Amino acid sequence: MPAYNFKKQFAKLVKTKRKRQTVRALRKDKWLPRTGMTAYCYTGMRTKDCELLGEFKIKEVCKIIIRQKHVEITDHTNARQIDLIDYSSRNEFAKKDGFDNWDQFYCFFYMEHGIPFEGALIKW
Numbered sequence: 001m002p003a004y005n006f007k008k009q010f011a012k013l014v015k016t017k018r019k020r021q022t023v024r025a026l027r028k029d030k031w032l033p034r035t036g037m038t039a040y041c042y043t044g045m046r047t048k049d050c051e052l053l054g055e056f057k058i059k060e061v062c063k064i065i066i067r068q069k070h071v072e073i074t075d076h077t078n079a080r081q082i083d084l085i086d087y088s089s090r091n092e093f094a095k096k097d098g099f100d101n102w103d104q105f106y107c108f109f110y111m112e113h114g115i116p117f118e119g120a121l122i123k124w
Contacts, residue, residue, distance in 0.1 A: 035059060036057065039057075061076055065118050
């Protein structure tokens, strides 16, 4: 039962189903959710303002590496590359994750986690 907390800026997008994916840092134990599990999405977890945004069936889980100029997506075993999001398609990818453009997406991950960023891409 994976539960994800979203910042206020993403809450409405998740609730209205316009944001159907999330990029997360890998857990210390490297555990990843599996396709078919239910993702419980919240905002304000561990506060009195906690709100359930939705329960969504996970459709795909991949590993992701965000670099300065592109994004690499591989299957969860790193056995094969699924996608390379380069200059021509990175704005579209950023919008799917709730940002207006690549620059916002990149700055968010740079400030929150540092670049390169390695994590999981979870789609529902």
